[in-house]
Amino acid sequence: MYGNTEFCCDPKLVQCSLGLIIEALGDETHDRMFYQYLLQIVPDRKQCKIIESIRNDEIKHFEMFRAIYEEITCEQPCKQQGEEFERPESYCNAIEMALFGELKAVELYRKIMFGLCSQRHRDMLFEIITDEMKHSIKWNFLYNMNRCACCD
Numbered sequence: 001m002y003g004n005t006e007f008c009c010d011p012k013l014v015q016c017s018l019g020l021i022i023e024a025l026g027d028e029t030h031d032r033m034f035y036q037y038l039l040q041i042v043p044d045r046k047q048c049k050i051i052e053s054i055r056n057d058e059i060k061h062f063e064m065f066r067a068i069y070e071e072i073t074c075e076q077p078c079k080q081q082g083e084e085f086e087r088p089e090s091y092c093n094a095i096e097m098a099l100f101g102e103l104k105a106v107e108l109y110r111k112i113m114f115g116l117c118s119q120r121h122r123d124m125l126f127e128i129i130t131d132e133m134k135h136s137i138k139w140n141f142l143y144n145m146n147r148c149a150c151c152d
Contacts, residue, residue: 009117014072017115020108021069022077027105028062031055031098034085038094047145050138054098057131064128068121092148099139105132 035055042048069077088094106129113125143149 009115013115014117015115017112018069018072020112020115021065024065024105024108024112025062025069025077027108028058028065030085031101031105032058032062034094034098034101037085037087038091038098041091041094043091043146047142050142054135054138057135061128061131064124068116068124071121092143092146095139095143095146095148099136099143102132102136102139106136 032055035051035058038051039048039055042051066077069075086097088097109125109129109132113122113129116122116125
């Protein structure tokens with residue numbers, strides 16, 4: 001099932017990671033749709049560029065997760081729709097939702113990493129995780145830039 005392993009992998013952890021990758025594909029699709037919506041309500045070009053960079057990373061993450069899944073299983077993952085997102089009450093509310101969504105993703109992606117056997121796949125997850133952490137910092141910047149705490 002898994003060629004070129006550098007060390008012995010626990011098949012149960014690999015299976016768990018594969019299931020979580022399917023979940024991550026749906027989450028990345030959801031986030032991309034949510035961030036696309038935010039691009040329609042963003043108040044200025046500076047913030048638009050920040051959100052576009054985050055959205056583009058989410059597209060990259062989707063492709064990376066799909067590649068990992070296909071390389072491990074030699075199959076394409078089932079089509080991921082992504083859950084419909086809840087429209088936020090305000091722009092600040094949307095930023096808060098995005099911030100905590102990124103932090104939640106880091107937790108999920110760490111679990112995925114535990115079941116990956118190849119260093120290359122672990123490196124890909126490390127890139128995705130550090131991108132998500134970078135995103136949370138950007139969302140925090142936008143939260144503060146919009147003085148969200150004092151406006152809610």
